[in-house]
Amino acid sequence: MSVPTLAARIRTEMATWTSLAFALALLEGGVVGVLIKNGFNGLVSDWLLNLSVAIATGAPFYSNLVSFIWVKISHGRDKAKVVSDLAVICCLCTFGISFISFSAVGLCFLLVLLIVARTCWSGIMTIRSPIWRANYPRYIRGKVTAKLATFASLLMSIAAIFAGWVLDWNFQAFQWLYIGFAILSLAGAYRYRFLSVRHQQKSISMEQTATQKISFAKIFSVLKNNKPFARYMLSMFVLGSGNLMFMAPLIVYLNEYTELSKSSQILITTAIPLALIPVAVGWWARLLDGNHIFHYRSIHSWGFVLALVAFVVAQLSGIDWLFFIGACCYGIAISGGVIGWNLGHNDFVGNASPMEYMAVHVTLTGVRGLIMPLIGISFYQWLESLHSGYGKYALLLPLSITTTGGLLFVWFNRQFQLKTN
DSSP, X not given: OOHHHHHHHHXXXXXXXXXXXXXXXXXXXXXXXXXXXXXSBTTBOHHHHHHHHHHHHHHHHHGGGGHHHHHHHHTTSOHHHHHHHHHHHHHHHHHHHTTOOSSHHHHHHHHHHHHHHHHHHHHHHHHHHHHHHHHSOHHHHHHHHHHHHHHHHHHHHHHHHHHHXXXXXXXXXXXXXXXXXXXXXXXXXXXXXXXXXTTHHHHHHHHHHOSSOOOHHHHHHHHHHOHHHHHHHHHHHHHHHHHHHHHHHHHHHHHHHOOOOHHHHHIIIIIHHHHTHHHHHHHHHHHXXXXXXXXXXXXXXXHHHHHHHHHHHHHHXXXXXXXXXXHHHHHHHHHHHHHHHHHTTHHHHTTSOHHHHXXXXXXXXXXXXXXXXXXXXXXXXXXXHHSTTGGGGTTHHHHHHHHHHHHHHHHHHHHHHHHHO
């Protein structure tokens, strides 16, 4: 691969994902959660309001349930153009949120637009996997991903901080915020359709002439036929369940039991974690480039455990600054999650289709994304029904589950090391 061609591809990737960061920041659960809790408070019941926060925080994940459909849609097609079309729809949904009214009907429309946007984003993540595999060799793939994640996360953090400031200054100005960021992101979304993908015509021809068609059953046969990958998915499911369970109760608790401003709440749940991705992403990338994903996750998982410990102690002690410490730990853990999410499955693919493996990964993420935020907020509501303030104990459940996931990765990594040695 020539250096100019590689550089041109990276420039296109950079332009697309950095511009889309502005729209994506407004679709983050921490930002939308604050919008819901403050904009619709008193207009619907507290239970429905908190349930909507759980739906919003889970949207980036349960939307992945349809990932196998994106595999079928992109089969035999120009994948860069499909990604571009989906990104445009994400921007249009962000634009549409600016026109919602603060009413029960408006809340429904907000959730529908959010779910559509996040469903399209799940397609982008699924289809982008084979593009990156084709365009970037294994020895630089982690570094390229880290570079893209660094710039995109920094801009998402800045956008989220700006959103929090706007909501504190004039809550109704959220409309212009969503309009402006959606328009800003459209250019990058459209540009991606012109990305050149190595060996694309050959890949399209092979997919079009393939006698075996991709199906839901075929995708999940991967778990049956590839035992190491099945163990990896089991560990990811447990670890991710705890991670997806805690955000909705945390957002609700910050809003109901602290005096923190809207911008501070967004800092804790969104802006600080995103801003800290560049701090550790380079180290995580080097760790992954030199090791198997089992070894990588056996170290990385404990970042999430440490973050949850900080959040639990903050709630139990009532010391607000500990929430910011937890946000820092969570951001460092998320930085490693970005790398592992996009590339980890490649260690199990061999000569098979990386998109099928990625589809399994994101679909299972969708399963836990559909269930775990609802369990988390239901556990919080149940504790509150026992006694006002008992919700501060809600994060003990996701903490125990996340710790179990970390232990599973340690166990499977030891088994893998013994087998390979």
